[in-house]
Amino acid sequence: MTTVTWTADEIMTVTAARSLRDRMACFVGIGLPSTAANVARRTHAPGLWMIYESGTLGAVPDHLPLSIGDGILAETADTVVSVPEVFNYWLQPGRIDVGFLGAAQIDRYANINTTVIGDYDAPKVRLPGAGGAPEIAASCREVVVIMRQSTRAFVDRVDFVTSVGHGAGPGDRERLGLTGAGPMRVITDLGVMEPHPETRELVLTGVHPGVDVAAVRAATGWDLAVSEDLALTPEPTTEELAVLRELTGSA
Ligand SMILES: CC(=O)SCCNC(=O)CCNC(=O)[C@H](O)C(C)(C)COP(=O)(O)OP(=O)(O)OC[C@H]1O[C@@H](n2cnc3c(N)ncnc32)[C@H](O)[C@@H]1OP(=O)(O)O
Numbered sequence: 001m002t003t004v005t006w007t008a009d010e011i012m013t014v015t016a017a018r019s020l021r022d023r024m025a026c027f028v029g030i031g032l033p034s035t036a037a038n039v040a041r042r043t044h045a046p047g048l049w050m051i052y053e054s055g056t057l058g059a060v061p062d063h064l065p066l067s068i069g070d071g072i073l074a075e076t077a078d079t080v081v082s083v084p085e086v087f088n089y090w091l092q093p094g095r096i097d098v099g100f101l102g103a104a105q106i107d108r109y110a111n112i113n114t115t116v117i118g119d120y121d122a123p124k125v126r127l128p129g130a131g132g133a134p135e136i137a138a139s140c141r142e143v144v145v146i147m148r149q150s151t152r153a154f155v156d157r158v159d160f161v162t163s164v165g166h167g168a169g170p171g172d173r174e175r176l177g178l179t180g181a182g183p184m185r186v187i188t189d190l191g192v193m194e195p196h197p198e199t200r201e202l203v204l205t206g207v208h209p210g211v212d213v214a215a216v217r218a219a220t221g222w223d224l225a226v227s228e229d230l231a232l233t234p235e236p237t238t239e240e241l242a243v244l245r246e247l248t249g250s251a
């Protein structure tokens with residue numbers, strides 16, 4: 001029997017890809033989300049309708065776009081619309097099923113920071129910023145987050161709320177007028193977290209093969225709750241790995 005070997009980053013990306021279903025409309029963030037969305041489209045979800053913020057609807061890039069301005073998106077899209085149309089017509093009225101985002105920091109309520117580490121006026125690290133992420137987090141029907149797990153990234157309270165997840169708990173999204181369900185899954189190199197239906201706090205609902213719950217808790221900056229029905233992530237298939245490695249040039 002052939003043993004398939006894979007890295008922690010690879011199982012993270014493949015697991016995130018699997019969270020997308022065929023024919024979904026997916027607002028794709030640049031970086032890890034874009035890699036995972038393109039893996040999904042080339043494997044189990046050929047009809048995934050990928051939307052990038054530059055106004056490219058239905059892009060089918062033959063390589064990973066370097067940015068939302070990469071020509072391959074406009075060249076391969078079903079159509080290209082203006083940025084106001086992406087936000088005002090497609091996103092805000094709830095026409096997009098899933099927003100797929102990355103983050104530098106996330107907290108127990110899945111609030112996202114991509115703005116600054118440390119004090120806003122005297123930052124330790126200045127991050128890429130908000131871009132369209134706050135609107136994506138507000139209005140997509142649901143949000144999936146992909147990021148590597150460590151205590152520097154998984155913090156009790158984010159240094160800056162760039163994109164609201166579940167705010168300070170139940171009812172906050174409704175109070176703020178955010179129409180989408182918010183982050184429903186956070187996928188990392190260690191496992192999968194989902195918001196508790198009542199408290200909205202992230203709960204560990206799955207671990208990747210070979211990962212201890214204790215290791216996930218140790219990489220989290222709050223007392224992470226663990227589901228009683230903890231799932232074990234299925235390993236990446238050879239097809240998923242081949243597609244991922246071809247896309248990232250690591251084949
Ligand atoms: C639709 C849209 O895409 S809108 C665009 C909005 N912007 C985003 O969505 C960005 C989302 N992505 C992020 O925030 C990412 O985590 C990034 C861009 C900050 C970093 O991603 P990567 O390029 O994978 O780099 P990496 O995680 O190695 O971090 C690079 C550096 O950023 C800094 N950094 C990143 N995360 C942290 C953190 N949590 N705490 C402190 N420093 C950090 C560090 O200086 C780090 O370098 P180091 O690891 O040597 O210390």
Ligand SMILES: O=C(O)/C=C/CC(=O)O
Nearest residue numbers: 030053067068069131132
């Ligand atoms: O400005 C934004 O929202 C996103 C930028 C990401 C990119 O330039 O690819």
